[in-house]
Amino acid sequence: MKISFAQGVAMAISESLAADSRLLLIGNGFVGLNMEARALLEPALREFADRILVAPVSELALAGAGIGAAMAGQRAAVDLSTGSFIFQAFAQVVNEAANVHYMSGGQTTAPVTFCSLAGMRSAGAAQHSHRIQAMLGQVPGLQVLVPGGADDAYHMLKWALLQSQNPTVFISHALLLGETGELTPGAPMLPVGKARIRREGRDLSIIASSITVPRALEAAQSLERDHGFSVEVVDLRSIAPLDRDTVLKSVAKTGRAVIADECHRSFGVAAEIAATLAEEGLAYLKAPVCRVAVPDVPVPFSPPLEAELTVTADKIVAGALKVLNAGSTMRRPV
Amino acid sequence: MTDLALDKLYGFYEQLWRIRLFEGHVQRLAAKGEVPGFPHLSTGQEAVAVGVCAHLAANDYVFSSHRAHGHVLAKGSDPYATFAEIIGRQDGLCRGRGGSMHLVDAANGVMGATGVVAGNLSLAAGAAWAAQALGDGRIAVVFFGDGATGAGVFHETLNLASLWQLPLLFVCENNGYAEFTSREEHSKVAKVSAFAAPYHLPAETIDGNDVLVVNAAAAAAVRSIRSGAGPRLLECMTYRMAGHYVGDAQRYRSKEELAAMKEKDPIDRLRAHLTQRGEPAAELEAIEKRVASEVQAAVERARQAARPDPATVLDYVYSQPLSTTAEA
Ligand SMILES: Cc1ncc(C[n+]2csc(CCOP(=O)(O)OP(=O)(O)O)c2C)c(N)n1
Numbered sequence: 316m317k318i319s320f321a322q323g324v325a326m327a328i329s330e331s332l333a334a335d336s337r338l339l340l341i342g343n344g345f346v347g348l349n350m351e352a353r354a355l356l357e358p359a360l361r362e363f364a365d366r367i368l369v370a371p372v373s374e375l376a377l378a379g380a381g382i383g384a385a386m387a388g389q390r391a392a393v394d395l396s397t398g399s400f401i402f403q404a405f406a407q408v409v410n411e412a413a414n415v416h417y418m419s420g421g422q423t424t425a426p427v428t429f430c431s432l433a434g435m436r437s438a439g440a441a442q443h444s445h446r447i448q449a450m451l452g453q454v455p456g457l458q459v460l461v462p463g464g465a466d467d468a469y470h471m472l473k474w475a476l477l478q479s480q481n482p483t484v485f486i487s488h489a490l491l492l493g494e495t496g497e498l499t500p501g502a503p504m505l506p507v508g509k510a511r512i513r514r515e516g517r518d519l520s521i522i523a524s525s526i527t528v529p530r531a532l533e534a535a536q537s538l539e540r541d542h543g544f545s546v547e548v549v550d551l552r553s554i555a556p557l558d559r560d561t562v563l564k565s566v567a568k569t570g571r572a573v574i575a576d577e578c579h580r581s582f583g584v585a586a587e588i589a590a591t592l593a594e595e596g597l598a599y600l601k602a603p604v605c606r607v608a609v610p611d612v613p614v615p616f617s618p619p620l621e622a623e624l625t626v627t628a629d630k631i632v633a634g635a636l637k638v639l640n641a642g643s644t645m646r647r648p649v
Numbered sequence: 650m651t652d653l654a655l656d657k658l659y660g661f662y663e664q665l666w667r668i669r670l671f672e673g674h675v676q677r678l679a680a681k682g683e684v685p686g687f688p689h690l691s692t693g694q695e696a697v698a699v700g701v702c703a704h705l706a707a708n709d710y711v712f713s714s715h716r717a718h719g720h721v722l723a724k725g726s727d728p729y730a731t732f733a734e735i736i737g738r739q740d741g742l743c744r745g746r747g748g749s750m751h752l753v754d755a756a757n758g759v760m761g762a763t764g765v766v767a768g769n770l771s772l773a774a775g776a777a778w779a780a781q782a783l784g785d786g787r788i789a790v791v792f793f794g795d796g797a798t799g800a801g802v803f804h805e806t807l808n809l810a811s812l813w814q815l816p817l818l819f820v821c822e823n824n825g826y827a828e829f830t831s832r833e834e835h836s837k838v839a840k841v842s843a844f845a846a847p848y849h850l851p852a853e854t855i856d857g858n859d860v861l862v863v864n865a866a867a868a869a870a871v872r873s874i875r876s877g878a879g880p881r882l883l884e885c886m887t888y889r890m891a892g893h894y895v896g897d898a899q900r901y902r903s904k905e906e907l908a909a910m911k912e913k914d915p916i917d918r919l920r921a922h923l924t925q926r927g928e929p930a931a932e933l934e935a936i937e938k939r940v941a942s943e944v945q946a947a948v949e950r951a952r953q954a955a956r957p958d959p960a961t962v963l964d965y966v967y968s969q970p971l972s973t974t975a976e977a
């Protein structure tokens with residue numbers, strides 16, 4: 316069946332509320348302004364109203380309450396709405412949730428899921444456009460899920476809500492909410508921690524996550540159609556855990572890599588992938604890797620400025636052509 | 650309160666209309682897809698901005714929320730540059746970088762709106778501290794919504810302001826909602842002014858839809874703050890006649906509630922007051938007409954203004970170039 320990303324989120328929440336009476340929702344946004352998904356979610360919000368807490372604008376305390384409830388044996392999902400607002404909750408997410416298990420020497424766990432609607436959403440300007448995954452990737456103890464399709468949104472959120480024992484940040488993207496994908500009811504999910512080959516190819520690997528997945532797929536199509544290249548697209552699905560093996564395997568096959576990432580260029584997800592390729596995959600590379608990421612500037616309000624920064628399919632194509640047209644062997648400096 | 654000079658009353662009337670009409674254009678053009686993002690209108694809440702800013706000098710500091718258009722205009726910023734910012738043009742207050750939720754007009758004391766609820770309450774405390782340290786007679790004012798009281802930093806800032814006896818006026822626009830959640834659903838504390846008492850911070854709850862009431866209360870508060878008597882809080886009870894943002898379907902408000910808001914309209918109330926005083930309707934209509942054409946001209950000019958050049962996207966990240974080597 317065809318579902319949208321937002322519907323996947325709504326279904327995962329509804330089904331999880333029904334499946335586990337310990338699950339508590341703090342806040343009730345979760346699907347942004349997507350009205351179809353809201354309609355899907357509403358029956359569950361009504362049915363399980365006693366486990367849904369109306370949230371004041373108190374991100375710090377809400378996140379902490381979710382952590383505490385989880386430590387005390389419940390399972391909690393905290394809606395932190397726009398990704399940038401996780402900063403109001405950072406002290407609890409980063410310095411409490413992530414450390415609870417470690418600092419207690421394994422005595423306590425916090426199976427809480429923080430839901431964030433992050434990303435460059437079109438005119439969100441600097442304060443509503445953050446991509447938070449790279450920052451969170453710097454926090455051992457947190458799982459960071461960045462699904463790039465409706466199927467994964469459904470499966471991975473449901474896994475986080477029902478099965479994960481670790482604190483998780485589930486990152487949706489405002490512009491992914493309407494993206495549709497095929498979901499086979501009852502089909503097993505690819506485990507969290509495995510990247511997904513969204514498209515197979517021989518000449519180049521595009522490594523993508525979250526919003527850059529559909530854009531990478533579009534780029535791959537046009538590279539094939541307009542330039543005759545066979546392009547593989549690797550969807551990372553999660554930043555922590557990070558499936559380095561699948562990335563390396565893909566690049567071992569293609570010999571070339573473009574990393575499409577909506578984080579800032581410096582210290583971003585793309586930087587981590589590039590470092591992995593430099594450390595463990597140099598022998599496979601026929602050309603230097605290319606990061607197609609967002610320049611190190613806050614996201615501006617005005618659309619032509621924002622467009623200049625956006626990681627579009629066209630920019631991925633341009634990065635790919637650079638890599639594809641680079642010399643067939645990497646030269647060592649003499 | 651009623652002994653205000655007529656020109657003052659006409660001045661209020663004009664300012665209320667300026668904001669109302671300005672935001673009417675924002676709404677109209679948003680519907681046509683000309684306004685990027687989700688602007689938040691202050692329609693129905695204009696009396697707070699006008700009544701408070703009437704007591705501020707250009708160099709007094711104003712910090713504002715995501716619902717900032719009214720504050721910025723009432724502080725005296727140029728409607729053209731303000732509108733140009735809201736539609737993302739190079740001539741905008743922030744050269745198109747900020748937008749509706751991040752209006753800044755530093756030369757005019759508008760230190761910044763913020764898209765983060767409660768994001769700049771403590772910044773206002775810092776500015777107030779600076780004003781006090783410099784002894785230049787300025788004060789700082791921070792406008793925020795009732796929703797912001799859910800944030801810890803609101804309470805922390807009340808404490809700081811009280812502890813440091815800052816020249817700071819907290820102005821809460823209590824419109825009864827934080828987004829789609831009513832005040833009753835997000836707090837057991839009905840009055841925001843009640844939060845001030847434990848910090849020994851004088852506070853009052855007033856009718857924020859009567860510009861004369863706001864004007865009188867703000868006059869007293871500002872006078873006291875300027876005299877060095879420390880911070881104050883004004884809770885202005887008001888009502889947002891528009892949705893939370895332009896496009897909000899407003900399913901959370903009943904028809905009765907929406908119908909009742911017409912009586913709360915601050916413009917109607919000031920007009921009724923003036924009419925009662927026997928002021929001629931023709932005078933008021935003349936003001937409306939003049940403001941309408943002034944605002945219309947600013948909006949049309951802004952619509953013609955150039956968009957920022959994408960080549961400049963890396964500008965303004967740092968105020969001093971980042972340098973990897975120390976320069977002599
Ligand atoms: C830290 C943070 N959390 C959540 C939001 C989303 N948000 C935008 S406006 C708003 C409600 C604010 O209510 P209030 O302070 O009463 O202002 P009003 O909109 O009523 O003027 C919320 C929750 C935000 N902008 N910032």
Ligand SMILES: [Mg+2]
Pocket residue numbers: 794795796822823824825826827828
């Ligand atoms: Mg409010």
